[in-house]
Amino acid sequence: MSEQLGAKRAYDAAGVERAIRDLLIAVGEDPERDGLRDTPKRMACAYAEMFAGLHENPSDHLDAAFDIGHEEMILVKDIPMYSMCEHHLLPFHGVAHVGYIPNASGHVTGLSKLARLVEGHARRPQVQERLTSLVADSLVERLQPRGVIVVVEAEHLCMSMRGVRKPGSRTITSAVRGQMRSAATRAEAMSLIMSGR
Ligand SMILES: Nc1nc2c(ncn2[C@@H]2O[C@H](COP(=O)(O)OP(=O)(O)OP(=O)(O)O)[C@@H](O)[C@H]2O)c(=O)[nH]1
Numbered sequence: 001m002s003e004q005l006g007a008k009r010a011y012d013a014a015g016v017e018r019a020i021r022d023l024l025i026a027v028g029e030d031p032e033r034d035g036l037r038d039t040p041k042r043m044a045c046a047y048a049e050m051f052a053g054l055h056e057n058p059s060d061h062l063d064a065a066f067d068i069g070h071e072e073m074i075l076v077k078d079i080p081m082y083s084m085c086e087h088h089l090l091p092f093h094g095v096a097h098v099g100y101i102p103n104a105s106g107h108v109t110g111l112s113k114l115a116r117l118v119e120g121h122a123r124r125p126q127v128q129e130r131l132t133s134l135v136a137d138s139l140v141e142r143l144q145p146r147g148v149i150v151v152v153e154a155e156h157l158c159m160s161m162r163g164v165r166k167p168g169s170r171t172i173t174s175a176v177r178g179q180m181r182s183a184a185t186r187a188e189a190m191s192l193i194m195s196g197r
């Protein structure tokens with residue numbers, strides 16, 4: 001299982017508010033001016049959402065599993081995804097595609113749980129490669145499927161609005177496990193992912 005660190009402590013909204021106020025001062029702003037007065041509080045609310053994944057075990061969403069005897073590929077594609085690059089604390093966002101082949105008992109999870117799994121791993125300081133692997137490894141661990149494929153396509157704002165400044169460039173990462181590694185199965189999954197584009 002790829003390493004993912006969870007929360008070291010409970011979310012401290014007051015601490016985030018203080019830090020944002022200090023940040024505004026440090027960049028040369030006046031945190032008391034009208035437009036900024038409530039910004040630390042707003043950011044504390046926003047960060048609670050954006051880093052909510054730190055305070056859950058995303059794999060737990062997959063406990064909502066049932067046997068329906070379906071043993072062929074299940075793929076949810078174009079799941080919108082927002083995460084925060086851990087190097088710059090700037091967003092990277094795009095879509096995730098998550099597919100798996102259930103095991104012989106046809107053990108499957110709810111479709112929405114695949115999107116919840118992505119959210120849980122995305123809503124924390126993250127890098128795209130680890131996000132991709134963690135989603136795949138959660139599925140392997142909890143569903144014991146025959147195969148898994150996860151593809152994430154994202155634009156990193158740290159590459160768009162600053163630094164190298166290449167807006168529109170997209171990074172594509174994949175994690176493939178088990179039978180999904182076979183050339184034919186992988187090609188089938190990729191053609192489903194690419195269809196309609
Ligand atoms: N592999 C990987 N790199 C990332 C991800 N998010 C951001 N990065 C990169 O992390 C690197 C950090 O490089 P540094 O040289 O330490 O930071 P920097 O001086 O701000 O780098 P520049 O962005 O090139 O200006 C940059 O190349 C980013 O593009 C990610 O999800 N995966």
Ligand SMILES: [Zn+2]
Nearest residue numbers: 085087088158
């Ligand atoms: Zn970055």
